[in-house]
Amino acid sequence: MNRVIALCVLLLAAVLGYLHIDSRPAWAPFTPPEPIEIAASVEESVDSPQASNSLKPSKTLTPTKPLAINLQADWLPDTDAPSVHAASLIALKDGAVRAFWFAGSREGAPDVVINSSVFDPRAARWSAPTVVMSRVSAEKGLSRYIAKLGNPVPARMADGRMQLFFVTVSIGGWAGSSISSVISDDEGLTWTKPQRLIASPLINLSTLVKSPALQFSDGRLGLPAYHEWIGRFGELLRIQDGQIIDKRRMSSGRGAIQP
Secondary structure (H helix, E strand, C coil): CHHHHHHHHHHHHHHHHHHHHHCCCCCCCECCCCCCHHHHHHHHHHHCHHHHHCCCCCHHHCCCCCCCCCCCCCCCCCCCCCEEEEEEEEECCCCCEEEEEEEECCCCCCCCEEEEEEEECCCCEECCCEEEEEHHHHHHHHCCCCCEEEEEEEEECCCCCEEEEEEEECCCCHHHEEEEEEEECCCCCCCCCCEECCCCCCCCCCCEECCCCEEECCCCEEEEEEECCCCCEEEEEEEECCEEEEEEECCCCCCCCCC
């Protein structure tokens, strides 16, 4: 009798799981790049009567010279930490750039904190670094023991707010990681209480982030992640309103991490 009941429960769970998977919204394409202005000018010139009656090529058909991109390499502001790792950037609404990185005595040490600083392109200098998250503040916000943290990844939400993803570990090494995030309404000056993301039904372990997020055309975020416990493979997490609603495997096996 117990076996029959167990079999019925398993069948019911399978049906509910199938319905849950089947009810997930379809994946939207990524947001396309900004249209090139020269394409619009070409279409306008071709449709105009002057262009159709003249055999001479119009000046508007001549492609303009590509804009020169001035790349600049610079050091992040010094925090006197012996170990600095996993820097990431995000453009701010006023044209400045905010950087995030984690620093401490060594990678995975209890004194590691996530720092942030803003680069002003007009003044060509960094602001004084501030601490966004420490191990102690992560413990208080998540109400759980945190042994170490790292890998900050900023992203722009559909409503314009900034979301910062980072990795926390409660036990073991990086294979025991999970993803948490905070949200800012003022371009990184203040942050909400950290919230843990559920990326795996198996005690939610061994999901890490490192690469920048992508935006879908429906406003949802695509966050590259990777798994490194038992197997090593990449995943793409689909995020809506700060929560993971779906994910897709990007690779398999034991040799691919940090997509």
